[in-house]
Amino acid sequence: MQALHRLTSLPRLVPRVVPSLIPRAAFSVSSVVNHKPNARKQLQGTGAVPQRTSTFHHFWLRDHCHCDQCYHPITRQRLVDTFTIPRDIQPVATDSTEEGLRLTWPDGHQSLYLWDWLHTHSYSPVLRSSEPLQGKLPKLWDVSIAKNLPTVEFEQVMETKEGLKEWLYQLETFGISFVENVPITIEATEQLGRRISFLRESHYSKGMWCVAADLSHADTAYTTLPLDAHTDNTYFTEPSGLQMFHKLEVDGTGGDSLFVDGFNVAEELKKLSPTAYRTLSNTRIPSHSAGDEDILIVPTPRGYPILNHGPDGQLFQVRYNNNDRSTVDHLSSSQLEEFYDALFLWSKILKDKKNELWNTLDPGRAVIFDNWRVLHGRAAFTGQRKLCGAYFPWDDYKSRARTVRMTPQDKDRLL
Numbered sequence: 001m002q003a004l005h006r007l008t009s010l011p012r013l014v015p016r017v018v019p020s021l022i023p024r025a026a027f028s029v030s031s032v033v034n035h036k037p038n039a040r041k042q043l044q045g046t047g048a049v050p051q052r053t054s055t056f057h058h059f060w061l062r063d064h065c066h067c068d069q070c071y072h073p074i075t076r077q078r079l080v081d082t083f084t085i086p087r088d089i090q091p092v093a094t095d096s097t098e099e100g101l102r103l104t105w106p107d108g109h110q111s112l113y114l115w116d117w118l119h120t121h122s123y124s125p126v127l128r129s130s131e132p133l134q135g136k137l138p139k140l141w142d143v144s145i146a147k148n149l150p151t152v153e154f155e156q157v158m159e160t161k162e163g164l165k166e167w168l169y170q171l172e173t174f175g176i177s178f179v180e181n182v183p184i185t186i187e188a189t190e191q192l193g194r195r196i197s198f199l200r201e202s203h204y205s206k207g208m209w210c211v212a213a214d215l216s217h218a219d220t221a222y223t224t225l226p227l228d229a230h231t232d233n234t235y236f237t238e239p240s241g242l243q244m245f246h247k248l249e250v251d252g253t254g255g256d257s258l259f260v261d262g263f264n265v266a267e268e269l270k271k272l273s274p275t276a277y278r279t280l281s282n283t284r285i286p287s288h289s290a291g292d293e294d295i296l297i298v299p300t301p302r303g304y305p306i307l308n309h310g311p312d313g314q315l316f317q318v319r320y321n322n323n324d325r326s327t328v329d330h331l332s333s334s335q336l337e338e339f340y341d342a343l344f345l346w347s348k349i350l351k352d353k354k355n356e357l358w359n360t361l362d363p364g365r366a367v368i369f370d371n372w373r374v375l376h377g378r379a380a381f382t383g384q385r386k387l388c389g390a391y392f393p394w395d396d397y398k399s400r401a402r403t404v405r406m407t408p409q410d411k412d413r414l415l
């Protein structure tokens with residue numbers, strides 16, 4: 001049974017109910033100029049002649065009513081009882097208004113669907129040009145980013161919304177941002193971090209941590225050894241989303257910090273060897289954290305690929321720490337060969353000087369970076385140094401990034 005509504009862009013706001021097509025009805029929305037700015041932007045973004053017709057099931061429309069009875073206006077949670085709606089429901093009256101599509105249902109209930117909202121959530125076909133909650137598109141970088149480091153001022157971030165917004169923009173776009181003129185204390189560094197979200201505790205710390213070469217935890221981070229570029233927490237089911245560093249004391253030489261854009265390395269690998277890229281996207285690698293006596297952490301499931309993609313095929317997470325890799329004993333002989341071949345190529349690109357951003361990270365300059373994208377490491381050092389920092393949960397970082405750049409109206413349109 002066809003139970004659909006059509007949303008079309010025609011010059012006038014006239015509902016077209018075509019008898020031969022009942023119960024499928026066609027509705028027109030105004031020409032592009034009458035769309036709200038966001039929708040207009042999306043329409044224009046689709047190309048020279050964007051398609052402007054989409055159909056909606058009657059049941060879907062009733063199930064997605066956003067009136068106050070069906071959708072809590074404050075909590076933005078569904079209240080409608082999906083399971084009491086007849087599967088063959090059809091509206092008894094329709095009205096195409098300036099604001100949106102108004103439907104009256106057999107029990108007298110009225111629903112209003114804003115044109116912007118219908119456009120954003122169209123599915124047959126999809127009319128939007130980007131996914132509703134897609135983050136900022138990443139700008140890939142190599143060593144040349146050193147000439148123009150993404151940087152913000154501590155005071156700007158702490159005291160203005162614009163500063164915070166710029167900071168999060170840099171993080172979402174480049175996966176890294178440096179903060180200048182941070183007071184050289186653990187307290188100020190913590191306050192800075194909390195502008196984004198609460199901190200993530202781990203077996204290493206209660207929020208803020210301090211690393212010195214004292215093996216206070218059984219991990220190479222607590223030594224003077226060099227560390228190759230890696231992401232942290234490959235042994236967690238969900239690695240921390242962000243990590244922050246601030247060097248508070250230096251007494252010795254060396255110990256510069258290294259950063260590499262993992263998305264850029266992945267892109268290079270894909271161009272160089274699609275086979276290796278596929279292998280690192282499909283091969284699950286077990287990892288663990290087991291240095292401290294009372295700790296034995298492994299992820300669920302037991303292993304994850306180095307390159308993780310969403311259902312849309314987009315790379316969203318790099319997980320790589322060769323030091324934390326567990327015994328690989330689940331691959332066939334040929335898979336093992338393919339895995340090592342791909343791993344060598346990955347490591348070669350990762351260690352290419354043109355991909356490495358080195359920074360002395362002097363006291364007063366903090367850095368925060370996306371641990372799902374940017375790999376970090378350090379050079380060996382002599383003497384002592386004290387580095388403080390924190391982990392942040394991914395979802396809360398992304399939530400903060402969205403809310404600083406969105407209005408409540410954006411929220412209503414996008415959900």
Ligand SMILES: [Zn+2]
Binds near residue numbers: 071
């Ligand atoms: Zn309703």
